[in-house]
Amino acid sequence: MREVLPLSGFGDETMSDIVKQIAQRLRVADGRCPNGHSLMTKEKTLDGQPAIKLRVTFGGHTGTIYLNPFYGKFEYESDIQLERGAVVDLSCPTCGVSLKVDDYCNICNIPMFAVHLPDGGQVEACPTVGCHKHSLTIVDFDQQLERMYVDEETKVQM
Numbered sequence: 656m657r658e659v660l661p662l663s664g665f666g667d668e669t670m671s672d673i674v675k676q677i678a679q680r681l682r683v684a685d686g687r688c689p690n691g692h693s694l695m696t697k698e699k700t701l702d703g704q705p706a707i708k709l710r711v712t713f714g715g716h717t718g719t720i721y722l723n724p725f726y727g728k729f730e731y732e733s734d735i736q737l738e739r740g741a742v743v744d745l746s747c748p749t750c751g752v753s754l755k756v757d758d759y760c761n762i763c764n765i766p767m768f769a770v771h772l773p774d775g776g777q778v779e780a781c782p783t784v785g786c787h788k789h790s791l792t793i794v795d796f797d798q799q800l801e802r803m804y805v806d807e808e809t810k811v812q813m
């Protein structure tokens with residue numbers, strides 16, 4: 656049986672292993688634009704969950720893109736043609752505000768875009784089609800960690 660690890664000592668697992676395990680279970684359930692509009696839609700589900708709906712602009716065309724809400728998944732559906740390597744512009748479908756942020760993708764060297772989370776954190780991703788750069792900022796990360804391990808413990812006991 657897997658032991659529930661205290662936050663202060665991670666045994667033989669590195670911090671990055673732990674973060675990876677947690678990230679795989681994370682889903683954006685309430686993503687918003689900087690003006691507070693929900694970006695979640697039930698029009699489209701990906702992996703059985705409401706997708707993130709954004710306005711996408713590329714090559715003079717503007718359309719809609721649906722992103723998989725699970726962290727680390729890069730599945731999308733768009734009604735405009737996107738090719739691998741295309742750098743898209745993403746904005747809020749309600750108010751049109753750009754989701755571009757000041758953090759740069761360290762692979763493509765261009766600004767990332769962000770989906771804001773209700774606790775003040777955000778999920779950032781690279782706007783290059785095919786680039787798998789994602790980063791996650793969670794305010795109060797320790798509390799999130801703790802809660803997830805509690806969930807795991809509950810599951811083991813059941």
Ligand SMILES: [Zn+2]
Pocket residue numbers: 688689690691692747748749750751752
């Ligand atoms: Zn908005």
Ligand SMILES: [Zn+2]
Pocket residue numbers: 760761762763764781782783786787788
């Ligand atoms: Zn990138």
